[in-house]
Amino acid sequence: RSRPNLKTVLFVMGLFQQSNQQSKVRRIFLNFMLRTYDKFIFLGKEEYDYAVNKYVKYENKFFYLQFAIDQKYWIKNSNNLSSNQILFVGNDLNRDYSFLKKLTQKLGQYNFVIVSNKFSGDEFNENVTLINSNWRSAVLSDVELKEIYNNSLISIIPTKNTLQPSGQSVGLQSISMKIPLIISKSEGFWGKEVFIDKEDVLLLENNIEEWEKNIDLLVSNSEKRQSLVDSAYKKLIENYKYDDLFIKFIDILSR
Secondary structure (H helix, E strand, O other): OOOOOOOOEEEEOOOOOOOOOOOHHHHHHHHHHHHHOOEEEEOOHHHHHHHHHHOHHHHHHEEEOOOOOOOOOOOOOOOOOOOOEEEEEOOOOOEOHHHHHHHHHHOOOOEEEEEOOOOOHHHOOOOEEEEOOOOOOOOOOHHHHHHHHHOOOEEEEOEOOOOOOOOHHHHHHHHHOOOOEEEEOOOOOOOOOOOOEOOOEEEEOOOHHHHHHHHHHHHHOHHHHHHHHHHHHHHHHHHOOHHHHHHHHHHHHHO
16 A cells, blocks of 8 residues: 655664674665665764765655754753762763773772663772663653762763764763763764864773873863863854754654
């Protein structure tokens, strides 16, 4: 039977992940989806660009929708200048959890709060507070998460090098809360067109010594922290307009 006026839309995060070892089954599945679905809405610019260049035949089905957060909610309530708390939030498969664990072990002088369900409590030393939570659970509310942000000095997002954006919501929430952000260099870094390394955020290779040096710098240098957050926040307000998100989504659906 035909599908009169019925449009099928798919949100994309990682579907077009480039791989030299992509299986035949995955290629068949992807080609089937390309033929079947009417629209693919990409939340990551790098993956969108890759799909447009790789699958030119289906370019008219591809749309990029820039992710945004509610900046009116994610606002810092106070400055906890005595805090040396370093925050990690995340559960997706493209985070580098092994690197994170090694980092907490190396930087025993700092307190880490890890909000994730990817670890067990006995994996860490005493300098780590683990909150086993994800967005589906009721373990941690947005109000409680916001308070954790509010008491954190630095936000870190170590990731693998993939096309799929990882840590976008956490990164934007951190910037909105005026917390300096350290994130891994990767092909899929979601802020590549907006945020500049060393000016707005710190983009690092996954090298323990490099992360330790830059964390020490931010902890000890309040002027550097303030410079990063002020510059990043200004670009967040200018480029990630939450009120426009729904309008752009409806526009894509109507095309």
